[in-house]
Amino acid sequence: MKEGSRDSLRRSLLRIHTYRALASSAWMSLACEDPICAAFELSHELSVLSRTENEFKEVYLQLCDQCQQFAVDLLNECGNSAEVIAVLSQGVSVFETSSNSEVPDLPRLKLALKYQQKQFVSHAHCQQLLTSIWFEGVPGWRSWRFTVKVTAIIALVLSLPMNIIVYQLAPHSWLGKLVRKPFVKFINHTASFVIFLFLLMLSNRSFLREKIKHEKSVPRQNQRGVPPSEIEVLITFWIFGMVWGECKQLWEEGLKGYIRQWWNWLDFIMLSLYLAAIATRAAAIFRVRSRCDAGPSEAPRVEWPGDDPTIVSESIYAVAVVFSFFRIIYLFQMSPHLGPLQISLGKMLIDIAKFMLIFFLVMISFTCGISQLYEKYDSKNSLPDGTVITNHVHYVDGVSAGVNLFFALFGLNPDGVSGFKLRIEKHHLFVYSTGLLLFGAYCISSTIVLINMLIAMMSNSYQVIDNHADLEWKFARTKLWMDFYGNGSTLPPPANLIISPKWIIRAISCLLKLFCQRGSQSSRCRSFPSKVVDGKNEDTESRCFLLNSESSYYQDVMTKLVTRYIHRFKESQKQDGVNEDDLNEIKQDISSLRYELRNDKSKHSLIIYYNIGKGRIEAKQWNETMFALEMCAMPNFGYLNGPEQKIHLTSQQKLTHNTYINQQLHNDVNQNFEKKIRERVRLELCRSER
Numbered sequence: 001m002k003e004g005s006r007d008s009l010r011r012s013l014l015r016i017h018t019y020r021a022l023a024s025s026a027w028m029s030l031a032c033e034d035p036i037c038a039a040f041e042l043s044h045e046l047s048v049l050s051r052t053e054n055e056f057k058e059v060y061l062q063l064c065d066q067c068q069q070f071a072v073d074l075l076n077e078c079g080n081s082a083e084v085i086a087v088l089s090q091g092v093s094v095f096e097t098s099s100n101s102e103v104p105d106l107p108r109l110k111l112a113l114k115y116q117q118k119q120f121v122s123h124a125h126c127q128q129l130l131t132s133i134w135f136e137g138v139p140g141w142r143s144w145r146f147t148v149k150v151t152a153i154i155a156l157v158l159s160l161p162m163n164i165i166v167y168q169l170a171p172h173s174w175l176g177k178l179v180r181k182p183f184v185k186f187i188n189h190t191a192s193f194v195i196f197l198f199l200l201m202l203s204n205r206s207f208l209r210e211k212i213k214h215e216k217s218v219p220r221q222n223q224r225g226v227p228p229s230e231i232e233v234l235i236t237f238w239i240f241g242m243v244w245g246e247c248k249q250l251w252e253e254g255l256k257g258y259i260r261q262w263w264n265w266l267d268f269i270m271l272s273l274y275l276a277a278i279a280t281r282a283a284a285i286f287r288v289r290s291r292c293d294a295g296p297s298e299a300p301r302v303e304w305p306g307d308d309p310t311i312v313s314e315s316i317y318a319v320a321v322v323f324s325f326f327r328i329i330y331l332f333q334m335s336p337h338l339g340p341l342q343i344s345l346g347k348m349l350i351d352i353a354k355f356m357l358i359f360f361l362v363m364i365s366f367t368c369g370i371s372q373l374y375e376k377y378d379s380k381n382s383l384p385d386g387t388v389i390t391n392h393v394h395y396v397d398g399v400s401a402g403v404n405l406f407f408a409l410f411g412l413n414p415d416g417v418s419g420f421k422l423r424i425e426k427h428h429l430f431v432y433s434t435g436l437l438l439f440g441a442y443c444i445s446s447t448i449v450l451i452n453m454l455i456a457m458m459s460n461s462y463q464v465i466d467n468h469a470d471l472e473w474k475f476a477r478t479k480l481w482m483d484f485y486g487n488g489s490t491l492p493p494p495a496n497l498i499i500s501p502k503w504i505i506r507a508i509s510c511l512l513k514l515f516c517q518r519g520s521q522s523s524r525c526r527s528f529p530s531k532v533v534d535g536k537n538e539d540t541e542s543r544c545f546l547l548n549s550e551s552s553y554y555q556d557v558m559t560k561l562v563t564r565y566i567h568r569f570k571e572s573q574k575q576d577g578v579n580e581d582d583l584n585e586i587k588q589d590i591s592s593l594r595y596e597l598r599n600d601k602s603k604h605s606l607i608i609y610y611n612i613g614k615g616r617i618e619a620k621q622w623n624e625t626m627f628a629l630e631m632c633a634m635p636n637f638g639y640l641n642g643p644e645q646k647i648h649l650t651s652q653q654k655l656t657h658n659t660y661i662n663q664q665l666h667n668d669v670n671q672n673f674e675k676k677i678r679e680r681v682r683l684e685l686c687r688s689e690r
Helices: 002-006 010-021 025-029 035-052 054-076 081-089 094-099 107-114 125-136 145-156 160-169 174-179 182-213 230-259 263-291 309-334 338-374 398-408 429-467 469-482 502-516 540-574 582-613 618-635 651-689
Strands: none
Touching: 010 035, 010 054, 025 035, 025 540, 035 054, 035 107, 054 125, 054 160, 054 540, 081 107, 081 125, 081 174, 081 540, 094 429, 107 469, 125 182, 125 469, 145 160, 145 182, 160 174, 160 182, 174 618, 174 651, 182 230, 182 309, 230 263, 263 309, 309 469, 338 398, 338 429, 338 469, 398 429, 429 469, 469 618
16 A cells, blocks of 8 residues: 555546546536536646646646536537526526626636636637627627728717716616627726826926026926926826726736736736836925925936935826826727737747847846956056056946847947956956857857847747637637626726715615614614514525526526537447447348347248158268268269269268368358358448438
């Protein structure tokens, strides 16, 4: 037992055999209550094992693909939209979905997105349902002409302020319900973000106007702790609105679900930079107005200290603006032409991150070597013979050497020094030659080898995405769509900062529920819409009944899908040619044919013996005739002279004759048997081909 438990190979093989049995479509169809969920979880577990056990990576990936294909095959068996909704929403029937104006929750689709089930998500049935839900507020959108689409988008953008007001006052009206539709929400959020980018561009223009306005006084750029302008105040409101939206998304999706999406990391970095810029700007204003800083409040910018909060705020703000404009690429996922390019760009960024690990290792090695070589030549030295050694100080310390080596890849030098040389009049030529050799080796290894390796990696990533462009694009677009499904984040920033009456009513309802649960049955509790009868809540009972009905409906749908899948699997097995069932049937026919031949032989012998016993055939005459006929064909006895010749056989000849007769009879039976078997197989093959 100890040796078996320590045998890693045996344990790995047992694990593989176990997962191979669990990944069987027959097992998941018949033994799992929810085959699709079981396939998702098992495929995710197998993908994790493929990364941990690299020795059997191909086996685990094959089983993972098998589980994913099983889930896709079950989804392919759906015959109408009601069954697709039941599969994706885990039990919500089409009647409940149609009666409810809200977008149905799709937990099974969210699970597929979580486990990276790209084939399931990009399936035609799933995409057709998601498309119908996405364009629910604007039916017939895909059949409209391009000019009509542009006109409708412009109308929605121009009516955004009115839509916000109507939704705040009457959220259950027709226009309020229209604002909650996913496509309209996407247009509103996109328009809000475009306005935010436009304000960022106008902030520089406002700076120019402020400069012209204060041309008679101190210019704005020379004022420390200057208060924000009107446009900067609007930008601040937009930033706080986006921060509140991210907080709501974090609350709804949870921490793990939030950090799983890379674009949320970009939003987090961008908003963190904006908040840091606002904080440092507020600190600069406070220091100037409270006289905490001893320096003058108005002075040329070149005379300011390097760590002034205003300078730090402007630097952080500039980086945040770059991230803001870069985030617009996120919207490219809606386009079938730009979406695959955006996905390829994301994969290339991962390749660049991998490449930078190797590149920085090479650069650090050459940086340490060159700085170690030149650190002793940090000043001008005069030799006794009058030779003056002049050197560049850009490669003396590690920081300057690293910066110059990095920009040397692009033919640039941030310090404005052209060339890489150590000027020596007569001596230290060996040091100069060593430096040139190191610099040349760095250029060869980084430019010729590493850069071309990066190009090859990026080309490979693009080719992989291009080979599955439709699948990757539909999966990425579905993740974008899911951000706008549901009832949250209806209004874009900064309108989401406004406290709506619906939010106030919801907060009061929550407080009343909490108060009624803690207290007894008071008049305030009786005035609450939920009635209490015999100590039980009617809403709770109705909710439990609804959950049970949804669960039973989901089980019925899954039973139908599994039955269709099994039936289709059997049909496909029959169409593939001779299968195991056909072979078993042929074996049964062979056994029955052998039994029939034995019966016929025994019956024939009984008839002959019966006739001999009745005297119809004389035994001696029968034997002599049969011997004569058989010996005519026996090669050892030759041909007889005629039937009149008497036959006289010895005992040895009779024994030889009997052996030959039995052998011939056995051969005849085998030949007839083989003919019948071949004919049976030929008929089975013809039937399978038809």
